Amino acid sequence: MPRHIFQLRISLSGVRPTIWRRVLVPGGYTLDRLHRVVQHAMGWRDCHLHSFEIDGVQYGEPDPDGDLALDDELTLHDELDVRLDAVAGKGSRLQYTYDFGDWWEHDLLVEDVVTADADERYPRCVDGERAAPPENVGGAQGYLLLLAAVADPGHPEHAAMRAWVGDGFDPEAFDAGRVTTLLRRFC
Known part of the structure; x- marks a missing residue:
């Protein structure tokens, strides 16, 4: 049976121009x-919690104490399973949230599902634009403030942010x- 390869477009929500892979x-x-x-793919360092939402179902890393309930009404399914x-x-959308403090939301669109090329190694990044924000910048608003300060030598926070x-x-x-x-090294 041939392996199927998913072509995913990962877009970071809340930032313009769009950061995508x-x-x-x-x-x-x-x-x-x-x-x-x-x-x-996004340049994150895996320093924070994350979750997936697919068709209204939450997936993530279970609590080490064995408690998979996020609250009284929401159950987190083990992403390893x-x-x-x-x-x-093809055509599915998945939501991926990283860092529940900064709250980085990513839209993952399955653009295509194809048969694996026997001569190719996977996973592979084939396209994208722009660097992802640095960790702990304060979410989309913090990132916009960082960009403004870094771009303007006259900004009062320029030296500190740089x-x-x-x-x-x-x-x-x-x-x-x-x-x-x-x-290929880490996935």
Whole structure:
């Protein structure tokens, strides 16, 4: 039986211009592995909690104490037990939330499902635009403030924000080859 590859477009919500990635992942990946794909594709460091929502069902990493209830009404299903191809198909949308403080929401659209190319290695990033915001920047509003301060040498927070993000930070930078290397190393 041939392996199926899901072509996903990952878009970060709440930031303009859009920050997005297009990745090719095996349909047999569990949602836990898909979480790692999103992390490395977007440049996140997996420092915070996350969850998926698919057709109204929440998936994520279970509490180490064994409690899967997020609150009295919402149950979190273990992402290790669920394969991508069992919950999604072409045209499906998945919501992925990372960092419940900054609340980064990602829209994952299954653009296509194709047969794996025997000569290709997966996962792979094939396209995208812009660097993801740095960790702990304060969500979409904090990121907009950071961008304004970094872009304006006269801004009162310019020096502090530039020092915080480092000289190498370029919000327009994106390298699909580098992302593919990270995906193959860590996913």
